[in-house]
Amino acid sequence: MSGAKTGTNTLQNRRRALGSGAIQVLAITGGKGGVGKTSVAINLAVAVAKSGRRVALLDADFGLANVDVMLGLRAERTIEQVLDGDCSLRDIMLSGPAGVRIIPSASGARRLTRLNEFEQAGLIRAFDELSQQIDVLIVDTAAGIADAVLRVVSASQEILLVLCDEPSSITDAYAMIKVLNQDFQKVRFRVLVNKADSEPEARLVFEKLRGVCERFLEVSLLFVGYIPSDPALLQSVKKQRAVVDASPGSASSRAFFRLAEQLSGWRSRERPQAALAFFVDQLLSSETTELVAPPAVKSSSEEGADAN
Numbered sequence: 001m002s003g004a005k006t007g008t009n010t011l012q013n014r015r016r017a018l019g020s021g022a023i024q025v026l027a028i029t030g031g032k033g034g035v036g037k038t039s040v041a042i043n044l045a046v047a048v049a050k051s052g053r054r055v056a057l058l059d060a061d062f063g064l065a066n067v068d069v070m071l072g073l074r075a076e077r078t079i080e081q082v083l084d085g086d087c088s089l090r091d092i093m094l095s096g097p098a099g100v101r102i103i104p105s106a107s108g109a110r111r112l113t114r115l116n117e118f119e120q121a122g123l124i125r126a127f128d129e130l131s132q133q134i135d136v137l138i139v140d141t142a143a144g145i146a147d148a149v150l151r152v153v154s155a156s157q158e159i160l161l162v163l164c165d166e167p168s169s170i171t172d173a174y175a176m177i178k179v180l181n182q183d184f185q186k187v188r189f190r191v192l193v194n195k196a197d198s199e200p201e202a203r204l205v206f207e208k209l210r211g212v213c214e215r216f217l218e219v220s221l222l223f224v225g226y227i228p229s230d231p232a233l234l235q236s237v238k239k240q241r242a243v244v245d246a247s248p249g250s251a252s253s254r255a256f257f258r259l260a261e262q263l264s265g266w267r268s269r270e271r272p273q274a275a276l277a278f279f280v281d282q283l284l285s286s287e288t289t290e291l292v293a294p295p296a297v298k299s300s301s302e303e304g305a306d307a308n
């Protein structure tokens with residue numbers, strides 16, 4: 001058996017070991033920039049954490065990674081150093097409001113989809129470590145439909161599309177749904193309308209997207225609610241705080257708490273217990289992944305996985 005093949009089998013065993021915990025993995029996306037993806041990712045993460053679940057927020061917006069900045073934190077290191085084997089996930093995670101673990105990735109997020117075998121082992125080690133510590137992984141993604149964005153989104157068990165009432169938001173969301181459906185066989189999308197003034201208005205925006213999807217695609221869209229346009233959210237951004245933390249009684253915060261409550265009921269038909277393993281698996285199945293023999297790096301948990 002070749003060294004590369006042996007390495008691949010070992011990696012497969014390690015990936016399987018990630019499947020043991022029932023972790024929800026949710027990508028926040030939308031196609032268009034500025035619709036509020038990062039605001040939703042942060043506030044939903046903090047609202048879920050306030051309900052007692054353990055949450056990690058992966059900042060995979062490699063264009064304008066800014067979760068840390070929006071929360072007044074400073075990332076010294078990112079997932080890039082973890083992939084290089086320089087440190088562990090624990091060393092780079094920041095502690096956000098309500099104990100949300102923030103994983104800064106910046107340009108490392110693009111690299112997540114193009115890993116050589118040494119880096120694959122680093123990624124699996126990192127998520128193996130994470131799987132013991134969280135119940136929910138929320139992934140904030142970049143705008144656009146670049147391949148790296150699509151791969152991160154399609155790797156996630158649940159997809160939450162953020163829309164707002166602008167024609168380009170609808171067309172960009174449609175473009176994203178189409179490519180996720182046709183190239184990645186995704187059929188189910190949850191839709192959140194942001195910056196709406198009322199539920200009827202939000203439903204109208206949702207119906208515009210559903211109308212065009214029904215005409216051309218076989219996908220299922222679920223309306224999960226709306227976040228009102230809220231000056232308190234803008235104020236909290238200026239203070240580098242999550243609105244659910246700074247103004248928990250504001251209109252947008254109440255909507256985020258409602259959404260957080262719903263999220264625990266989003267049990268995917270696609271084996272929720274394997275969501276984290278699926279996430280890592282999909283990132284690693286990139287066509288551009290190079291196969292090179294990995295250096296022998298083992299943690300005790302990987303040794304356990306190898307023995308299975």
Ligand SMILES: Nc1ncnc2c1ncn2[C@@H]1O[C@H](COP(=O)(O)OP(=O)(O)OP(=O)(O)O)[C@@H](O)[C@H]1O
Binds near residue numbers: 233
């Ligand atoms: N519900 C809301 N009410 C008021 N302002 C909002 C709301 N949601 C987002 N915003 C504001 O809209 C702007 C864009 O939000 P955000 O950065 O979260 O969008 P994004 O989709 O992540 O952008 P990008 O694609 O550029 O990363 C920010 O100034 C944010 O404060």
